[in-house]
Amino acid sequence: MSIANLRRRLEEKVSGYSVGDVTNTKFVKPQRLLKTLSVLEQKFDDLENSIPLDEKIFRSISKLESSGFEHLTRRDWKNLAWALSKILPGTQEKLLFSDIGKRIIRNFQQSEIDLIGLVYFPLLYSYFALENEDVKNKPAIWLQLRDVLNTNRSGVYRNSKQPKKWMSTLVDYSEILSNSPTKSFVKRFLQDQDSSSLSRELESLQMAPNSxxxxxxxxxxxxxxxxxxxxxxxxxxxxxxxxxxxxxxxxxxxxxxxxxxxxxxxxxEKVHEVLKCLALNQWGNPQYDSSAGWNNVNPDTKRMVIQWFVRADLEAFFKLFSASADVNRFNYWIKFIDKISFSQIFLGPSALQSQQTQHKKFRELNRGRLKELMGSTSSNNAFLLKIENVYIVDFSDTGNACYAYNYLPYKDKNRRILIGELKNKNTVLFVKDGKKIALSHSGDWEARFDKHLENIGISSNQHRAGNRNSGYGRK
Structure with a gap:
């Protein structure tokens, strides 16, 4: 408990006593008797603050409608306070927001502290029992109910010979009846190892789970x-x-x-795998325009996540699944990452059937995104990158060239893709001496790739040498 809260509680309790009240401390306190008394008091409090049956509540409301406030008993008053968060038979709204509810609140605003003390906890329960839909626009009558609770909190505490646990909670957390009722709880809510500790601390207020x-x-x-x-x-x-x-x-x-x-x-730029997986499950692949959920974030944030998928795909392709692949190609393609809007991995039988933990984890995290490469060697995998408006296809096994198209070279709805669909020299964009070609990875292939890519309108904003520190250098 903070010093401020302790001082507040002491001041509110001490103010209810005169200076002449002195406790005789000459006798030993009967600890066992006090413990038994505490148990009995708790049982009495639980009974006193138990919600009455609906039929009793409705009976008190009928009595109010027929006879007015003058003929209500103490039990009727409590029943009316309990009733404020309930929907009466034949109605569509909580009682608090009805004409009867507004009359009840106006009456409590003018009531003496003795009556407020009687109905305070039922009013408090009704205040917290309302759901977000009920109070999201902060209706005036709800704020009036809060004002009744806030105005009379100290008086109820002072008038109590034996303050209840919920009274102490309200004194310790005075902001709970303010315009910012949860402000002081946010930090604790996020830092507490036990997510239910706050619920236990506020348990005496009996807040409903859907409050x-x-x-x-x-x-x-x-x-x-x-x-x-x-x-x-x-x-x-x-x-x-x-x-x-x-x-x-x-x-x-x-x-x-x-x-x-x-x-x-x-x-x-660092891939957060859990966030990436959560986003994929929530909104689908951000690389598809049809995934409308991505409109919830800024375009720059969406680009960041797309780059996560691209980077993760390239890292998996060149390091995780393709032991025989030339990892220098990772350094080459990653320099285009700010221009890549789509990536696709095609796994061969070895990669799809591998029981290695990392392989299984990648396949699980990317379930629904991966395609199967058919008609090639067991170890061969492929990837596709959309750079600007050009689709680049490359393979892991040596002896396979790189292809470029101005269209998606396969049917995206198909899960299994024949290697022949990815190798179509008749429609590739790379041209040499007037002939369409695929690019091999022999010799100084990086410089050759740069030249051919520039010919079809693609260039990198990053210098090739600046990508050697990616973590995938020469082996």
Missing amino acids: WFWDDLIKSSIKSIKDMNEQDYLKVIPRFIGLAEQKALYAADILVALLERYAKTSER
Whole structure:
């Protein structure tokens, strides 16, 4: 407990006593008796704050409608307070928002502290029992209910001979009845190892699982991502990913916030595999225009994720699956990454059937994206890159040339692709001495590729030598 909260609780309790009240401390406290008393008090509090049956609540409402406020009993008053978050038979809205509910709140606004003390917890329960849809536009009557609770909180606490746990909770967390009820909880919510610790701490308030409070807490936490410093943000990514898995309703909002913030970090070029997988499952492949979910993020953020897929595909192709591939080709193609809008991996039988842990993990994370290469050697794989408006096809096994097309050389809906579909010299874009050709990787092939690519309108913004530090240098 903070010093401020402790001082507040002491002041509110002490103010209810006169200076002459002195506790006699000459006798030993009966600890066992006090413990038994505490248990009995807790049982009494639970019974006192148990929600009455609907038929009793509805009976009190009927009594109010027929006889007015003057003939209500203490039990009727409590029933009316419990009723505010309920939908009455034959109606479509919560009682709080009906004419009867508004009359009840107006009456409580003018009531003495003795009556408010009687109905305070039922009012508090009804306040938190409302859902986000009920209060998202902050209706006036809901704010009036909050004002009744906030105005009378101290008086109820002072008048209580034995403050209840929920009273102490309200004193310790005074902002819970303010315009920013979850602001002070956000940091704890994100940093606590035990995600249920906050729920346990606020347990005495008996908030419903679908309360607007939890919705506000999650949304406030998501909003906080934008203003986090980079170090704090990178630390909380796993917490938000776990939250997205637990709370599917907020998954899209969480994903948007995480990706937008990641795009502004110094690590944006580093593939975040879990985020990439979450994004793929949520919105599909960003490389397809049909994946409309990607309109939720800025174009620059979408480009970042596309580059994640491209980089991951090239790294898998040249390092993970293709032991015999010339890894210098990774350094060559990765320099075009800022111009690549689409990538596709074609795996041969060896790569598709491999039981190596890393192979299985890559296939699982990219389920639905990979295609099978047919009609070639077992070890051969292929990749396709769309650079600007040109489709480049290359292979892992030596002896296979590189091809370029101005169209997608296969039917994208097919999962199995014949190698002949990727090798069509009749329609390639590379030309030498008036003849269409595919480019081999012999000799100083990088310079030759540069020249042919420039001839069809493709050039890199990066100098080739600047890509040697990619991590995939010569072996």
